[in-house]
Amino acid sequence: MARLSEILALEMGASPAKARQIRAAAALHDIGKQKIPKSILNKPGKLDAHEFEVMKTHTKLGAEMLSSIQGTLGEMARTTALYHHEWHNPAKGGYWGVAASALPDYVSITAICDVFTALVAVRPYKGAWPPEEALAYIQKQTGTQFSDELARVFITLALHDSRVTSIFSEVMKD
Secondary structure, three states, X not given: OHHHHHHHHHHOOXXXXXXXXXXXXXXXXXXXXXXXXXXXXXXXXXXXXXXXXXXXXXXXXXXXXXXOOOHHHXXXXXXXXXXXXOOOOOOOOOOOOOOHHHOOHHHHHHHHXXXXXXXXOOEOOEXXXXXXXXXXXXXXXXXXXXXXXXXXXXXXXXXXXXXXHHHHHHXXXX
């Protein structure tokens, strides 16, 4: 997921140095899940309302866990951890009601890569989706969960870039 974020960042116009920082921040985006009870993380079914509220705290816990990282990378990692579940249209979804457009682009880059890789990977609560279905989901969420431009670039990469398709193959093996 982190490498995918780096590739997408480059395609969205980030410099190579900035794309590497995005990759590093993306790699830490879910660190707060370490503090979520395993009974919730590994639950095979849908989370109930209370469990979902606990799960949402992984974003705040992650930002807190990353508080000792200094400089630009620290700020990027904390912001990514805290806001990677925010939507383009916060009235339709997201954790904290912040519009993704009000956040740095690297958060949305990480978010779309996180969603796609979660969809194509096996999770305790679901089987792996075929990449085509995951891309259809991304397309359906364009304008709601993801910005039009970000979704368009991501889908184009997913369909035509061998660096990206090889990553999908690896994710689906896990």
